[in-house]
Amino acid sequence: MEQLATPRHKSPSYLDLLRSHRVELVNGIKNTECLLDNLLQAGHFTLEDTEVIQQTATQHGKVQNRKILDIISGKGEETAEYFIYIMYRAKDVYSNLEPWLEEIHYCPSDFLLKKSVLITDAGERSYTEKLRHELGRDSKFISSYAQKQDTLFEDTYTETLMELINNVNEPKGMVSCLDELFSVFGVISEEAETVIVTGDAGVGKSILLQKLQSLWSKGELCADVKFFFKFRCRIFNSFKEEDKISLKDLLFKYNCYPDRDVDEIFRYICQHAESVLFTLDGFDEINIDCDVNDIPDISSPFVPTHPVALLMNLLRGKLLKGSKKVLTARTGTILPLRIVRKKVVLKGFSKDNLLQYLKKFFKNKSYQSSVLTQLEANPHLCTLCSVPLFCWIIFKSYEHILNMPNTHQLSDYITLTDVYLLMVEVFLNHSCKMNLNWKTARSQLDVFRTKRSALMHLGKLARNGIENSNFLFHQEQITAAEISEQDLQLGFIKAADHYDGLRNQSTYEFLHLTLQSFFAALSLAVDDQISSRKTPHYFFECLIPVRQGAKDVPKPHSEHIRFTKLFLCGLLSSSNINLLMKLACPTVIQGKRSVLTSYLNDCVKSHIRRLPRLNLEDGCKIHILPCFVWLIRFIFEMQNEAVAKLAARGICNIYMKLTYCNICSSDCSALTFILLHIPNTIALEMDNNNINDYGVEQLLPSFSKLTVLRLSVNQITDHGACVLAEELRKYHQIKSLGLYKNHLSDVGARAIAQLVESCPSLVFLRLGSNMITHEGGAYLAKAIQNSKTIEDVGLWGNQIGDRGAEAFAEALRDQHTSTPNGAVLWYMIIIILAFDIVPYHVFETSQSASRNML
Numbered sequence: 001m002e003q004l005a006t007p008r009h010k011s012p013s014y015l016d017l018l019r020s021h022r023v024e025l026v027n028g029i030k031n032t033e034c035l036l037d038n039l040l041q042a043g044h045f046t047l048e049d050t051e052v053i054q055q056t057a058t059q060h061g062k063v064q065n066r067k068i069l070d071i072i073s074g075k076g077e078e079t080a081e082y083f084i085y086i087m088y089r090a091k092d093v094y095s096n097l098e099p100w101l102e103e104i105h106y107c108p109s110d111f112l113l114k115k116s117v118l119i120t121d122a123g124e125r126s127y128t129e130k131l132r133h134e135l136g137r138d139s140k141f142i143s144s145y146a147q148k149q150d151t152l153f154e155d156t157y158t159e160t161l162m163e164l165i166n167n168v169n170e171p172k173g174m175v176s177c178l179d180e181l182f183s184v185f186g187v188i189s190e191e192a193e194t195v196i197v198t199g200d201a202g203v204g205k206s207i208l209l210q211k212l213q214s215l216w217s218k219g220e221l222c223a224d225v226k227f228f229f230k231f232r233c234r235i236f237n238s239f240k241e242e243d244k245i246s247l248k249d250l251l252f253k254y255n256c257y258p259d260r261d262v263d264e265i266f267r268y269i270c271q272h273a274e275s276v277l278f279t280l281d282g283f284d285e286i287n288i289d290c291d292v293n294d295i296p297d298i299s300s301p302f303v304p305t306h307p308v309a310l311l312m313n314l315l316r317g318k319l320l321k322g323s324k325k326v327l328t329a330r331t332g333t334i335l336p337l338r339i340v341r342k343k344v345v346l347k348g349f350s351k352d353n354l355l356q357y358l359k360k361f362f363k364n365k366s367y368q369s370s371v372l373t374q375l376e377a378n379p380h381l382c383t384l385c386s387v388p389l390f391c392w393i394i395f396k397s398y399e400h401i402l403n404m405p406n407t408h409q410l411s412d413y414i415t416l417t418d419v420y421l422l423m424v425e426v427f428l429n430h431s432c433k434m435n436l437n438w439k440t441a442r443s444q445l446d447v448f449r450t451k452r453s454a455l456m457h458l459g460k461l462a463r464n465g466i467e468n469s470n471f472l473f474h475q476e477q478i479t480a481a482e483i484s485e486q487d488l489q490l491g492f493i494k495a496a497d498h499y500d501g502l503r504n505q506s507t508y509e510f511l512h513l514t515l516q517s518f519f520a521a522l523s524l525a526v527d528d529q530i531s532s533r534k535t536p537h538y539f540f541e542c543l544i545p546v547r548q549g550a551k552d553v554p555k556p557h558s559e560h561i562r563f564t565k566l567f568l569c570g571l572l573s574s575s576n577i578n579l580l581m582k583l584a585c586p587t588v589i590q591g592k593r594s595v596l597t598s599y600l601n602d603c604v605k606s607h608i609r610r611l612p613r614l615n616l617e618d619g620c621k622i623h624i625l626p627c628f629v630w631l632i633r634f635i636f637e638m639q640n641e642a643v644a645k646l647a648a649r650g651i652c653n654i655y656m657k658l659t660y661c662n663i664c665s666s667d668c669s670a671l672t673f674i675l676l677h678i679p680n681t682i683a684l685e686m687d688n689n690n691i692n693d694y695g696v697e698q699l700l701p702s703f704s705k706l707t708v709l710r711l712s713v714n715q716i717t718d719h720g721a722c723v724l725a726e727e728l729r730k731y732h733q734i735k736s737l738g739l740y741k742n743h744l745s746d747v748g749a750r751a752i753a754q755l756v757e758s759c760p761s762l763v764f765l766r767l768g769s770n771m772i773t774h775e776g777g778a779y780l781a782k783a784i785q786n787s788k789t790i791e792d793v794g795l796w797g798n799q800i801g802d803r804g805a806e807a808f809a810e811a812l813r814d815q816h817t818s819t820p821n822g823a824v825l826w827y828m829i830i831i832i833l834a835f836d837i838v839p840y841h842v843f844e845t846s847q848s849a850s851r852n853m854l
């Protein structure tokens with residue numbers, strides 16, 4: 001045998017070597033891909049060479065091998081040497097040629113040893129391509145929870161907040177991109193390989209994994225990963241205790257089967273575990289009897305064993321050591337710390353994410369702004385929207401409403417109770433889908449009826465909690481409420497991530513405190529055991545007026561009781577009563593509804609009697625208390641016209657002061673629902689709340705009743721001012737309008753100027769602390785000049801400037817030059833305006849002031 005493996009300078013002919021061993025090589029080379037890739041990359045082969053070879057592909061590849069050797073013989077010694085070097089370096093791929101290399105005593109030169117060799121394999125490469133293709137296809141759509149339709153993933157996916165935490169759950173910074181899941185930043189244990197992502201139900205854990213899949217399928221994530229296997233942990237529940245499978249079957253049969261070279265690919269995977277990434281969704285869903293810590297270690301990838309044992313050994317790094325794993329679980333799921341490489345908490349949408357999601361969800365711009373104003377109007381909905389699932393449910397309901405013919409105002413059709421009913425339906429539907437016998441597209445009633453007993457158990461727990469101000473439940477309380485494992489699986493309750501001082505004891509809480517209130521209300525309404533007499537008891541606490549003194553300070557959790565009442569009203573409203581009558585005895589439900597109605601009646605009467613009144617020269621001023629606002633909300637949620645009329649009769653002909661009552665714009669619908677029933681007129685003062693433009697729009701139907709409207713400090717913009725002015729112009733009865741400290745510019749000022757000019761009743765106008773410039777000043781000056789009634793205009797804190805001041809001077813000169821004192825006064829004010837240095841009240845005086853001075 002020739003001795004050839006000598007240093008390069010003495011080099012015997014490698015070409016001769018290839019020639020003399022041609023037959024062995026033609027028969028022995030099983031993989032041409034790796035050779036071609038490297039010859040091409042090192043510049044020994046051209047693209048044409050490789051194409052010629054690939055065109056000659058046959059089943060056995062011998063033809064290709066011959067062709068390669070032919071081309072090499074035409075290239076020369078260097079190429080022949082590099083060809084042998086590839087087989088020497090890619091030992092895994094050419095293991096069968098190792099004896100031959102030894103036989104020829106091949107020893108590469110130092111020069112060649114510096115050159116790297118790509119280890120590629122046709123089988124493995126085509127399997128990677130198949131995986132990419134399948135993951136790309138599978139991650140293209142989001143199946144909605146209700147599973148009635150699929151949406152394109154990229155049209156829906158929006159980033160969410162991810163926070164790294166350490167082993168004692170302290171925050172360690174935000175994760176800014178998905179690649180960071182695999183970086184060294186925030187690693188708890190170098191030896192561990194599993195990145196754990198936890199979060200509440202619906203916060204987007206599965207979607208996050210789908211994003212990883214989608215990115216990898218497009219080659220945009222983890223370039224070093226060649227194999228991506230995804231598992232839903234719940235599939236491990238489908239195995240029987242005695243089932244045993246091999247790791248190879250687990251990977252291939254439960255994921256994606258290679259089209260060829262199955263054993264070679266598996267061997268490759270075992271030898272190159274660092275090129276494997278697993279995503280494992282919903283570890284909390286694994287339902288096994290034993291403690292995961294008791295599962296024995298397995299080190300051989302070839303021994304068939306129980307799938308859960310395979311999973312645990314993968315996570316521990318005993319099998320496929322070096323592979324990457326991303327595991328998701330609900331908040332509170334405990335995992336053995338020794339497997340945890342990193343901990344990440346998924347926190348849902350930030351305000352910005354929510355806006356991005358809104359834009360993706362509603363392509364129509366006017367829908368976007370309607371929904372945005374609704375959210376701004378209703379802080380409770382906004383909070384819920386940080387959980388993407390809730391956000392999707394809420395947007396879905398809005399979409400439904402907006403697409404109904406003749407819909408202009410969302411709030412005409414949707415109450416908070418409606419949103420929660422829909423949310424519960426979506427959850428129930430989702431869990432029913434996991435049951436194979438469940439047929440698609442059930443009605444709301446069917447869904448609720450099927451799960452009635454689970455709802456009642458949860459309701460019982462929620463109600464006991466609300467009654468006792470308890471929001472964290474121990475296992476005994478869960479058991480006492482007869483909540484089964486399946487009931488927990490519905491997802492309304494989550495494991496709490498703190499222990500309330502009692503270590504090692506599982507504690508639970510509702511996903512959202514308002515959800516607990518909703519379940520408590522559902523239980524009050526549907527549970528036949530609770531008599532209609534008992535129901536109003538829950539209304540008691542907050543309707544007693546708050547008096548001064550420590551004893552009467554409302555309980556810290558009274559908000560939850562109020563929400564419970566609100567939902568009870570919504571559930572017993574005419575739009576939901578039919579559903580409830582199918583879930584409980586109809587006469588009992590009717591009984592509860594009428595007791596609730598008369599109870600609300602009594603509350604309205606006694607509340608109106610007790611409202612603090614202040615007798616003023618120009619009428620009785622009533623200051624409404626926040627708890628009366630809640631009463632208004634209850635009446636609206638119940639859509640009870642009779643009680644609304646009663647309340648309206650109690651407050652007509654008064655000056656109603658609702659300042660600093662935390663009124664948000666959605667409350668304006670509730671207020672209007674009452675005001676519409678007022679037989680004559682009313683003065684309404686709502687300064688210092690948060691009603692914004694949307695609230696103004698909600699109040700429009702009541703404008704025909706108003707003589708005073710004060711909406712200072714309420715985040716109103718030009719849009720609100722324009723609709724307000726246009727509506728008020730229709731009735732000619734407004735005497736006083738307050739819009740101090742809002743966000744009005746010249747556009748708003750112009751609309752108000754038109755109102756001043758055309759409304760023969762307007763006497764007082766407050767527009768201070770807005771953003772009105774000389775242009776708006778000119779409109780207003782002209783309008784004041786033409787008005788016969790206006791007496792008092794407040795304009796301090798705008799940017800009227802010199803030109804605006806001149807406009808006022810001009811306007812007022814015509815009216816007052818006949819009276820020297822008046823003229824002096826007006827000029828003085830105009831000078832102050834011109835320098836914008838008015839210390840407090842503005843343009844304080846007016847025609848009446850000048851008249852007084854006369």
Ligand SMILES: Nc1ncnc2c1ncn2[C@@H]1O[C@H](COP(=O)(O)OP(=O)(O)OP(=O)(O)O)[C@@H](O)[C@H]1O
Pocket residue numbers: 142143144145156157158159160199200201202203204205206207208282330357388389390392491
């Ligand atoms: N990042 C996101 N972008 C857009 N929508 C999202 C996002 N995350 C979640 N969603 C919406 O919320 C729904 C629920 O998300 P997902 O199934 O990922 O929640 P989860 O945290 O896995 O919940 P569970 O613990 O109940 O399994 C999705 O079907 C989707 O409609």
